[in-house]
Amino acid sequence: MSEFRSGFICFVGRPNTGKSTLTNALVGEKIAITSNRPQTTRHTIRGIVNRPDAQLILVDTPGLHKPRTLLGQRLNDLVRDTYSEVDVICLCIPADEAIGPGDKWIITQLREMAPRTTVLGVVTKIDRVTPDRVAAQLLALSQILGPSSEVVPVSAKSGKQLDVLSDLLVSLVEPGPAFYPDGELTDEPEQVLMAEFIREAALEGVHDELPHSLAVVIEEVIPREERDPEPQSAPGAGGGSKSAPGAGGKPPMVDVHAILYVERDSQKGIIIGHRGARLKEVGTVARAQIEKLLGVRVYLDLHVKVAKDWQRDPRQLGRLGF
Template sequence: MSENQPGEFRSGFVCFVGRPNTGKSTLTNALVGEKIAITSNRPQTTRHTIRGIVNRPDAQIILVDTPGLHRPRTLLGQRLNDLVRDTYSEVDVVCICVPADEAIGPGDRWIIDQVRTMAPKTTIVGIVTKIDRVTPDKVAEQLLALSRLLGGNSEVVPVSAKKGEQLDILADVLVSLMEPGPAFYPDGELTDEPEQVLMAEFIREAALEGVRDELPHSLAVVIDEVIPREDSDPPIVDVYAILYVERDSQKGIIIGHRGSRLKAVGTQARQQIERLLGCKVYLDLRVKVAKDWQRDPKQLRRMGF
């Protein structure tokens, strides 16, 4: 590891990888300081590589939050895996995320093997996430286990994104592994994601709360139109979105009794979108059935995959 010289600015790209639901999106949001990636206790919530930008006086870290690498069962799953693999060789550091409260298993070893195969020259850092959930002794055990798995040359850092613990230490480690270079984005910019993508993600996150296991993978959100109202004071933006599911029974789950669930989804998502846009929003949500869209190349393209 090399030390920064006084006045030397560093920049680089960092990718968080790991099994689904290991806290990658929460960690991205915590480091950036704003919500740019949606979080859920459901696996495979992230479907895009979302770039978060960490601005420091001495460095700029571009975080690439990827979908969880997994053994795919659908064409969508395969495309998400391809997205992750393409990212490995394009970043300066790959961070392997392992939660403190789950034993390291075959899935973690498979991911590490995939990273080493796809990007043999990329620096690997181990991150033990969710340390607030276990005792210090358990954290120490997991750090040792991950260090053994990665080898003595890899840094291993424990963090709690939820509590904000050790985030500065992690950022320091990442910066130390980067080469001197210019900022890639203007100071103050937090993400390069288009607003419409973020809007769709906020709606999907709200819709995923409290639903049954079969629904998360079957749900996609497409922003149909975004129309600023003319001569409105204060400004109002009309956002029209379509929530796609694969079966009629899933449509009923999303809408709820007399539309109660869909209304709650709209209320939660609208608050996030208003924060994003900085103005009042009218949010119109429609639910449609697109049969087996996860396995249909034509429908996947229409939904942005």
């Protein structure tokens, strides 16, 4: 029987290259938010892949980019700090986009910041293109990374090649014990995940400027000791769910109070929508994710506030968790 292996894996790449989706697919549960908007990930979220022969801890970082704000610089610092702490760096390149200057800049950063760390090239989103396009992208990425780096194609959406990627990652980490108990999927605090789920729901179908300007803070999480009458949904709230009953026919319930911070009044209007309809939809979608996370019924209360130019203000960045 082969030795048990364990190690830390980091997914890096330009924003929106499928890193979060790949993390969720490998873990088998949603622990990282996904969006078609760049700059969605704001934290390094660890997903845990438990196998009979290995444990892989997946570190999903924000997309590395040339920063334009203090927030952007701090997100880049998160990525760079991670480079020195992992065993394997997976460079994610989508199959449906040509390798460009941004990708080459990231590769240069990798070589400067982590010259001794194993780099694996991952061509993502292969379900979107023909096999010929996949082959061409694999060849192009292999030529840029050089002979010391392997490359592998994968589709997180369809699951194709996920087992191949997982096996390859296991082969690249050292023999060692598990870092986390079997069954754990992430070490990210529940409140961070709840805030991320709310932000993901708010980012769906909005303008390009908003992802950079939106932050979510969980103000309070209050368990209810006894079952109360069904509460009325506050304007913009997700309301309570009638699903997920607990033991004895008395569903446990948790009140979650959250604030969505934007930088301008015009962005506040985008989030709230006409007569609060948009915010109510955000609450409905996010509540379903939070209930799945907590395993209890949730009453979600959302409010939107303006924190002017918070991305450029060190004090506000700290207050918002950056």
